[in-house]
Amino acid sequence: xxxxxxxxxxxxxxxxxxxxxxxxxxxxxxxxxxxxxxxxxxxxxxxxxxxxxxxxxxxxxxxxxxxxxxxxxxxxxxxxxxxxxxxxxxxxxxxxxxxxxxxxxxxxxxxxxxxxxxxxxxxxxxxxxxxxxxxxxxxxxxxxxxxxxxxxxxxxxxxxxxxxxxxxxxxxxxxxxxxxxxxxxxxxx
Numbered sequence: 659x660x661x662x663x664x665x666x667x668x669x670x671x672x673x674x675x676x677x678x679x680x681x682x683x684x685x686x687x688x689x690x691x692x693x694x695x696x697x698x699x700x701x702x703x704x705x706x707x708x709x710x711x712x713x714x715x716x717x718x719x720x721x722x723x724x725x726x727x728x729x730x731x732x733x734x735x736x737x738x739x740x741x742x743x744x745x746x747x748x749x750x751x752x753x754x755x756x757x758x759x760x761x762x763x764x765x766x767x768x769x770x771x772x773x774x775x776x777x778x779x780x781x782x783x784x785x786x787x788x789x790x791x792x793x794x795x796x797x798x799x800x801x802x803x804x805x806x807x808x809x810x811x812x813x814x815x816x817x818x819x820x821x822x823x824x825x826x827x828x829x830x831x832x833x834x835x836x837x838x839x840x841x842x843x844x845x846x847x
Contacts, residue, residue, distance in 0.1 A: 660784075660806055660828035661686045666819070666841040667712065667808065669833040676700060680707040683845050684838075686738065688712045688831050694720035697735050710738035712759060715747050725750045732756045741786060748780040759808065761786040764795055777803050786810050790822050790830060797825040816840050 661667065662685055669688035670676040673696075679687035680703060689711050692700065697718065704711045715731055716723045725746040731737065732754035739757030742748055751758035760782035762773040777785055782805060787796055790809025800807045809822035810831035819830045819837060832838060 665823055665829055665844060666838060667829050667831045668838040669810075669831045671833050675833060675835075678835075678838075679711075680704050680709050682838075683842055684709075686710045686712065686829075688714065688741065689737075690714050690833065691717045692719065694718055697731075701735050701737060712739040712741055712757070713737035714741040714761075716742050716744065716761075723747060729754070739783070745776060745780050748782050752780075752782070757784070758782040759784045759786050761788065761810075763788050764792065764799075770795070770799075773799075774802065777805065781805075784808050784828065786831065787827075789813075790827070791818055793821050793825040796822055796827050800826040813837070 664684060664686050667686050667688050668679050668684050669690050670679055671690045687709060715728060721727045723744055728747040728750035731740060732751060739759055740747060740751040741759040741761050743761045748758045748760050760777055760780055762785060764770050764787060784806050786808040787799055788811035791812045796807055796809055806828040808829050808831055809827040813819055813830055813832055822830050
């Protein structure tokens with residue numbers, strides 16, 4: 659089962675949100691924006707709390723987002739997974755045995771078709787679809803690729819979360835503190 663049955667993946671854009679994730683009941687969390695100098699201590703702290711952090715490689719300040727950066731992240735930082743829009747990072751994560759999450763922005767039909775080509779090339783473990791508030795596209799991407807979907811971006815209500823999950827998303831990423839709190843009750847602790 660994806661993410662040990664966790665339906666919400668709380669995402670941190672700040673140290674305060676990161677600390678809330680590691681002190682809270684969720685096992686999995688997403689680190690969106692951070693600085694390279696903070697990474698090692700953050701991951702060490704997360705491991706002490708038994709947390710599994712999915713790191714958005716493209717948003718690490720001070721680190722070029724290429725295959726060499728991905729190799730560094732996989733070998734030295736060792737997150738539970740890497741999220742990226744870049745094929746080289748996804749391929750390196752897979753090569754190193756780290757969960758690979760291909761992030762795709764679905765702006766229009768052309769972007770959707772380009773995303774299918776990218777996913778066919780990288781074969782990630784998961785696809786993060788943004789924005790995650792387009793249920794019929796979540797279902798289409800899931801069906802066409804056969805790869806589990808994570809919905810993210812512009813999801814603001816519990817009903818939108820449930821709709822994304824209802825059409826086949828394995829999980830929903832959110833940095834919305836209200837949604838994170840609301841879905842704590844669905845955790846089996």
